[in-house]
Amino acid sequence: MDVPEGLRYTEEHEWLRVEGDEAVVGITAYAAAELGDIVFVELPTVGTELSARQTFGVVESVKAVSDLYSPTTGAVTEVNEALSSRPELVNTDPYGEGWMLRIRVADTGDVERLRDAASYCELIGVA
Amino acid sequence: MAAVAPLLETPLTERHRMSGARLIDFSGWQMPVQYTGIVEEHRSVRSAAGLFDLSHMGELWVSGPQAPEALAYALVTDPSRLAVGRAHYSMICAADGGIVDDLIVYRVAQDRFLVVPNAGNATTVASELDARFARFEVTLDDASRRTALIAVQGPLALEVLGPLTDADVASLKYYAMIPGVVARVEAWIARTGYTGEDGFELFLDWDAAASVWDRLLEAGQPSGLVPAGLGARDTLRLEAGMPLYGNDLDRDTDPFEAGLGRVVKLDKPGDFVGRKALEAIAASGPRKLLVGLVVIGRGIARHGYPVFQPAGHDPIGVVTSGTASPTLGQPIAMAYLPPASAEPGTMVEVGIRGGRVEARTATLPFYRRPSSTEKRPT
Numbered sequence: 001m002d003v004p005e006g007l008r009y010t011e012e013h014e015w016l017r018v019e020g021d022e023a024v025v026g027i028t029a030y031a032a033a034e035l036g037d038i039v040f041v042e043l044p045t046v047g048t049e050l051s052a053r054q055t056f057g058v059v060e061s062v063k064a065v066s067d068l069y070s071p072t073t074g075a076v077t078e079v080n081e082a083l084s085s086r087p088e089l090v091n092t093d094p095y096g097e098g099w100m101l102r103i104r105v106a107d108t109g110d111v112e113r114l115r116d117a118a119s120y121c122e123l124i125g126v127a
Numbered sequence: 128m129a130a131v132a133p134l135l136e137t138p139l140t141e142r143h144r145m146s147g148a149r150l151i152d153f154s155g156w157q158m159p160v161q162y163t164g165i166v167e168e169h170r171s172v173r174s175a176a177g178l179f180d181l182s183h184m185g186e187l188w189v190s191g192p193q194a195p196e197a198l199a200y201a202l203v204t205d206p207s208r209l210a211v212g213r214a215h216y217s218m219i220c221a222a223d224g225g226i227v228d229d230l231i232v233y234r235v236a237q238d239r240f241l242v243v244p245n246a247g248n249a250t251t252v253a254s255e256l257d258a259r260f261a262r263f264e265v266t267l268d269d270a271s272r273r274t275a276l277i278a279v280q281g282p283l284a285l286e287v288l289g290p291l292t293d294a295d296v297a298s299l300k301y302y303a304m305i306p307g308v309v310a311r312v313e314a315w316i317a318r319t320g321y322t323g324e325d326g327f328e329l330f331l332d333w334d335a336a337a338s339v340w341d342r343l344l345e346a347g348q349p350s351g352l353v354p355a356g357l358g359a360r361d362t363l364r365l366e367a368g369m370p371l372y373g374n375d376l377d378r379d380t381d382p383f384e385a386g387l388g389r390v391v392k393l394d395k396p397g398d399f400v401g402r403k404a405l406e407a408i409a410a411s412g413p414r415k416l417l418v419g420l421v422v423i424g425r426g427i428a429r430h431g432y433p434v435f436q437p438a439g440h441d442p443i444g445v446v447t448s449g450t451a452s453p454t455l456g457q458p459i460a461m462a463y464l465p466p467a468s469a470e471p472g473t474m475v476e477v478g479i480r481g482g483r484v485e486a487r488t489a490t491l492p493f494y495r496r497p498s499s500t501e502k503r504p505t
Contacts, residue, residue: 040427042425062358062453063160084425
């Protein structure tokens with residue numbers, strides 16, 4: 001199971017990558033595999049103010065609906081529009097083309113409280 | 128705290144587990160929901176063939192000189208009109224006309240029938256039949272826990288099964304059944320299914336199921352046969368417009384509401400359970416109707432979501448099944464709506480997470496296989 005070093009992770013299986021004062025957010029390969037074929041992604045509009053651990057959207061597989069939780073507090077600066085027509089990118093490339101949001105991070109403390117790769121691996125039970 | 132009963136396993140559960148399938152609790156059974164992925168399995172069944180473990184389904188044998196009359200009294204159809212070797216789709220209703228279960232009835236001999244209820248209803252149907260058979264000379268044998276059921280479904284189902292059996296499956300008609308030997312195991316072979324494709328269902332001995340499963344998978348590989356789980360079974364049946372008990376059918380729904388009025392044989396001789404109520408419903412018309420929905424806006428309509436008139440305030444109906452259709456590439460659903468809003472092409476809105484999404488009512492089924500002219504007999 002792919003858990004890239006250098007990203008931060010939530011217990012709800014979102015990942016976050018810091019890029020300057022912004023962060024890119026998506027869901028992990030583990031989450032995508034657990035969900036199965038992803039057929040719909042609902043994301044907030046640009047400008048939405050999110051709080052850490054607030055739901056920011058949903059991801060739906062053929063069988064199930066799952067909430068998405070923001071790893072950090074901040075305003076949404078960009079959403080991945082490609083997912084509206086190609087939600088399967090979340091399955092095929094969860095850390096790349098399957099990204100979901102860019103957020104202007106309001107509090108870097110939020111990011112530091114997230115798990116690192118080793119701790120996330122422990123959570124999902126992979127070595 | 129209530130004790131939780133351990134999940135039942137089919138003779139194939141261990142194989143599913145070993146193959147890496149994802150197992151879920153379905154009606155008290157541990158069943159594979161997917162092996163590699165629902166969409167991939169769905170597409171394999173539409174284009175080649177899929178192998179399903181349906182051993183959780185019930186198998187009830189009804190035998191005796193009065194078996195035809197007993198079943199005609201217990202069910203809404205008239206099994207006494209079935210020719211030996213043929214089958215039909217039927218329902219068992221409560222006295223008030225509510226659907227207790229939908230089932231398939233096979234006539235294997237003049238005085239012997241196989242009734243196949245849903246897994247979750249098998250015990251209820253067995254005890255209902257037992258009660259309804261009280262004044263008939265008939266025996267009921269619940270063989271559910273010793274009968275495995277394997278389905279081969281898809282356009283290449285015949286190509287897969289044909290070489291493995293001595294039975295003339297090529298000339299077996301839709302909704303017909305014959306005995307035969309499949310991969311050295313005696314089976315009842317039926318040309319029935321729940322996918323909208325051609326296919327066969329094999330009823331066989333519990334302990335022999337694993338060897339037949341292995342042999343079919345191996346022999347079917349060149350044809351593209353893959354194991355398919357309950358996830359694909361659900362999307363396949365929904366595209367084919369087939370209702371699922373517990374979602375689209377229940378005790379609070381009658382056959383006319385479910386669009387299955389043609390199944391109810393009000394013209395058959397003699398009384399049957401639910402006749403009075405069903406006659407009244409047939410005369411007055413149903414209060415709601417099961418319709419297809421195609422979602423036009425962004426979102427997937429799911430079980431339990433409310434349906435509104437455009438800009439309407441109060442819900443007029445409810446979604447009973449919904450998914451993203453792998454074949455059509457758009458979200459489809461089934462919903463109950465008032466007859467006035469059930470006309471195909473009517474615009475409605477589905478309430479999804481507090482918002483409204485546009486949808487249009489559509490004729491069922493959403494998908495019909497290219498060569499199919501056969502309708503499910505009742």
